[in-house]
Amino acid sequence: MVEIPYNVEARPDTGLYNAKLGIWLFLASEVMLFGALFSSYVLLRTGDPNFMTIPHEIAEHLGGHGESHVWSDQLNVPLAFLNTLVLIFSSVTMVMSWVSLKLEDFGKYKLWMGLTCLCALGFMVIKAIEYNAKFSHDLFPSSGNFLAIYFTMTGLHALHVIGGLIVNGYLWGPGAKMWKTEPERFTNRIEVAGLYWHFVDLVWIFLFPSLYLL
Amino acid sequence: MTGHSVEEIKQEARKYWVVFVALVALTVITVGVSYLDLSTGMAVFVALLVACVKGGLVAGVFMHLISERQAIFAILLLTVIFFVVLMFGPTFGRIGSVGTS
Amino acid sequence: MSVLETHPEDHEHVHHDESWLRKYVFSQDHKVIGIQYGFTALCFLLFGFLLMLMMRWQLAYPGQPIPIVGGILGADNAPGGIMLPEFYNQLGAMHGTIMVFLAIVPLAVGAFGNYVVPLQIGAPDMAFPKLNMMSYWVYATGGVVMFASFFVPGGAANSGWTSYPPLSVTATAGQSWWLLGMVLLITSSLLGSVNFIVTIFQLRVEGLTWMRLPFFVWAQLVTAFLLLLAFPPLEAAGFFQLMDRVLDTSFFMPSGLVVSGEVVRGAGGGSPLLWQHLFWFLAHPEVYVLILPAMGIVAEVIANNTRKPLWGYKSMVYASIFLGFMSFIVWAHHMFLTGMGTTISTFFQTTTMIISIPSVIILSALLLSLWGGSIRFNTPMLFALAFLPMFGIGGLTGLPLGFSATDIHLHDTYYVIGHFHYVVAPGTIFAMFAGVYYWFPKVTGRRMSDFLGKLHFWPSFVLMNCIFMPMFIQGLAGVSRRLYDGGMQYAHAQPVLHWNQFMSIAAFCLFFAQIPFVVNLFLSIKRGKECGDNPWQATTLEWAAAPSPPVAHGNFPQTPVVHRGPYEYSPPEHPKGFMPQHATVPASEEG
Numbered sequence A: 001m002v003e004i005p006y007n008v009e010a011r012p013d014t015g016l017y018n019a020k021l022g023i024w025l026f027l028a029s030e031v032m033l034f035g036a037l038f039s040s041y042v043l044l045r046t047g048d049p050n051f052m053t054i055p056h057e058i059a060e061h062l063g064g065h066g067e068s069h070v071w072s073d074q075l076n077v078p079l080a081f082l083n084t085l086v087l088i089f090s091s092v093t094m095v096m097s098w099v100s101l102k103l104e105d106f107g108k109y110k111l112w113m114g115l116t117c118l119c120a121l122g123f124m125v126i127k128a129i130e131y132n133a134k135f136s137h138d139l140f141p142s143s144g145n146f147l148a149i150y151f152t153m154t155g156l157h158a159l160h161v162i163g164g165l166i167v168n169g170y171l172w173g174p175g176a177k178m179w180k181t182e183p184e185r186f187t188n189r190i191e192v193a194g195l196y197w198h199f200v201d202l203v204w205i206f207l208f209p210s211l212y213l214l
Numbered sequence B: 001m002t003g004h005s006v007e008e009i010k011q012e013a014r015k016y017w018v019v020f021v022a023l024v025a026l027t028v029i030t031v032g033v034s035y036l037d038l039s040t041g042m043a044v045f046v047a048l049l050v051a052c053v054k055g056g057l058v059a060g061v062f063m064h065l066i067s068e069r070q071a072i073f074a075i076l077l078l079t080v081i082f083f084v085v086l087m088f089g090p091t092f093g094r095i096g097s098v099g100t101s
Numbered sequence C: 001m002s003v004l005e006t007h008p009e010d011h012e013h014v015h016h017d018e019s020w021l022r023k024y025v026f027s028q029d030h031k032v033i034g035i036q037y038g039f040t041a042l043c044f045l046l047f048g049f050l051l052m053l054m055m056r057w058q059l060a061y062p063g064q065p066i067p068i069v070g071g072i073l074g075a076d077n078a079p080g081g082i083m084l085p086e087f088y089n090q091l092g093a094m095h096g097t098i099m100v101f102l103a104i105v106p107l108a109v110g111a112f113g114n115y116v117v118p119l120q121i122g123a124p125d126m127a128f129p130k131l132n133m134m135s136y137w138v139y140a141t142g143g144v145v146m147f148a149s150f151f152v153p154g155g156a157a158n159s160g161w162t163s164y165p166p167l168s169v170t171a172t173a174g175q176s177w178w179l180l181g182m183v184l185l186i187t188s189s190l191l192g193s194v195n196f197i198v199t200i201f202q203l204r205v206e207g208l209t210w211m212r213l214p215f216f217v218w219a220q221l222v223t224a225f226l227l228l229l230a231f232p233p234l235e236a237a238g239f240f241q242l243m244d245r246v247l248d249t250s251f252f253m254p255s256g257l258v259v260s261g262e263v264v265r266g267a268g269g270g271s272p273l274l275w276q277h278l279f280w281f282l283a284h285p286e287v288y289v290l291i292l293p294a295m296g297i298v299a300e301v302i303a304n305n306t307r308k309p310l311w312g313y314k315s316m317v318y319a320s321i322f323l324g325f326m327s328f329i330v331w332a333h334h335m336f337l338t339g340m341g342t343t344i345s346t347f348f349q350t351t352t353m354i355i356s357i358p359s360v361i362i363l364s365a366l367l368l369s370l371w372g373g374s375i376r377f378n379t380p381m382l383f384a385l386a387f388l389p390m391f392g393i394g395g396l397t398g399l400p401l402g403f404s405a406t407d408i409h410l411h412d413t414y415y416v417i418g419h420f421h422y423v424v425a426p427g428t429i430f431a432m433f434a435g436v437y438y439w440f441p442k443v444t445g446r447r448m449s450d451f452l453g454k455l456h457f458w459p460s461f462v463l464m465n466c467i468f469m470p471m472f473i474q475g476l477a478g479v480s481r482r483l484y485d486g487g488m489q490y491a492h493a494q495p496v497l498h499w500n501q502f503m504s505i506a507a508f509c510l511f512f513a514q515i516p517f518v519v520n521l522f523l524s525i526k527r528g529k530e531c532g533d534n535p536w537q538a539t540t541l542e543w544a545a546a547p548s549p550p551v552a553h554g555n556f557p558q559t560p561v562v563h564r565g566p567y568e569y570s571p572p573e574h575p576k577g578f579m580p581q582h583a584t585v586p587a588s589e590e591g
Helices: A018-047 A056-066 A077-102 A106-136 A145-172 A174-181 A183-213 B006-034 B040-062 B070-092 C008-017 C020-025 C030-060 C085-120 C129-151 C174-202 C215-246 C272-306 C313-329 C342-369 C379-396 C404-410 C414-444 C450-476 C491-496 C499-513 C515-527
Strands: none
Touching: A018 A145, A018 A183, A018 B070, A018 C174, A018 C215, A018 C272, A077 A106, A077 A183, A077 B006, A077 B040, A106 A145, A106 A174, A106 A183, A145 A174, A145 A183, A145 C215, A174 A183, A183 B006, A183 B040, B006 B040, B070 C215, B070 C272, B070 C313, C030 C085, C030 C129, C030 C414, C030 C499, C085 C129, C085 C174, C085 C215, C085 C272, C085 C414, C129 C174, C174 C215, C215 C272, C215 C313, C272 C313, C272 C342, C272 C379, C272 C414, C313 C342, C342 C379, C342 C404, C379 C414, C379 C450, C414 C450, C414 C515, C450 C491, C450 C499, C450 C515, C499 C515
């Protein structure tokens, strides 16, 4: 194998190493993906006067939960609030794991990265509880377009969390071996994984108010 | 982010914790505001404003966008333009269309 | 990971160590991946062409059994060899899908981009070789899914290549396969486009500044940005449609929709137009994904064979960037007849007129490049020259479609088919052929036969026009595009119906006109004339990666340094007539 130039060190004129430019380009495409989802949400919500209204038959079925006739009241704000905190905290632990590597403290790195993974796991558990509560009340994507949007957007976001969890888990476990052989390259990897992870956090920051609070 | 000296990096780390506190505070604010009886327009405005500030903090500080390279800015600027087009194009397509008023 | 310097002998060493599987199947070498892409895409090009031939038979001789293949299509599709309308719809949808997403884009970007771009910028490989390999295999999987969809109950997708809901949501299972295939293809081109942009930004050799890049590299860079930013919305739309089909959501399903007398299940309240917005947000930039690399190839071939610099290189570069940018804000000109408001129609009509300007700049610059050149009429040059008027016809016939008033008459007629096929078939595909003939010596070290090449070119050129020109006549007469009997039942179609047979016979002949190409391609791999490192006496860097084909993993025996622009042909101080970008002294030993 030949060495690809600027795999580790930055190219002088762009000031970037390859993977960093690569991840930003990937995130740009992610912006367009979630942009399309948000755009669809706006279009559907403003286009259908009954978008937020729970149909009678479902409202009756909901019983005690059906006092309100607006879909967004069915979502669990406290749980989502908790999840927001979990995700924000995981963003800090992620960036701290990178700081630890910059300070050449591998033990601290393991700690912060481990915490990041735990937060991701916690986020998924809370998400599962939320979904489960919906299903147990017979609320599915087909119940109405608000729920359809809710499940699609949070579901796609959850897939991104799982993706991040896999990558971070790898970098915490088997992938961490690289620290011994190529510390600089490994630090770059953490930075790149971090950029992705912060983006996942960023998406949630917009998802949370637009789905739960409005 | 090219903080080299140990001291610089430690200072950087303190900044991250400040941002964390700010993010938590803003989250509390946005949830709190949602319990007020604001008009729809006002509620959307406040929620999006808070989200944008939070997003800006994450992108600017955690993702080091404040001190990032020009190439990245150029790519993101392009993306933002198309993102705006994508956000508003379809909805504007309805203005004066057949079957709606 | 070795940190050895790139001595040729080390390459030899590594070379022998690789297993057959790593070397030819799961290769991470951009040249092998380029060839994999090229071969797969050419197969799909042929397959898509065969689908079209069946359609053309049906249009010319409706109700008559299809010869040769009629018997093997099965009773579900063609009982007694006579095509059913449902099968015709499958062929239409899949011809479009396969040609655009599985044949031409992979050929233009996956094959030529992969093989040539790293060589032209002096890079040892793409920036992310593993990602490159993944990109190919995800594409191949997507191809298999699309192909397999013909064999599921109800057959392949049959709602047109645009898959408009609600029709597509209520369609047979093949549509879900189509959506799955699309998600894979989108993922593949996403990986590819990230790789291309990083490679071009990061791996240019010393001295290769932006304005010294060959135009082909510029075209690929703009294309990669289009793929990167335009494809994700279709991915989102694909998820929505899949959910509408599988989970009974109503993203695209309006309230109270009745199909065949039955109210469609689901909550309703969705918007069929949403799909069209998201689809065309991709699919219009996609048109430029089809055309830009073609322009890049044509520019390379024309500069090389006129033996003079491109006329207006910088204008071409800026025009292609502007073209890419504008292509994101013209999409709704496909939707003038959806009941969209007139204000917004006017906006999109205006942007559509504006986007024709950069296309005209590029085409004019290429045309003016011919002025005063001592033109070599070899096979690649013939195809490149034919591209110019063919793309010109395709582009100019697009203007009446871009005006919201004239579009009312022409929308969804054969005029549209004629228009975009002129752009893509004798346009882009001719450019692809030019590329194959031009870079074949780079890939194999041998030339393709010029005689067989001309035998391929002239009939193809004439027949292409015989197929697509009458479509304008039919379209202007008002013949709709999706009729499975070619318009037999419509009174207004009767005066132009006789063209159907003419076009179909031309299409069948076009099939036979491709035989010299296939023979030429395979014969020349082993039997072609050996031609040295720089047979076309070209200036760009890919020819500096001697020998042909370049060594696996690494390409260049020594990393070149660039001293000048890409098309230094006929410099007055140099008797040999060309100065390669990397040459330090005027005298060149190559060629």
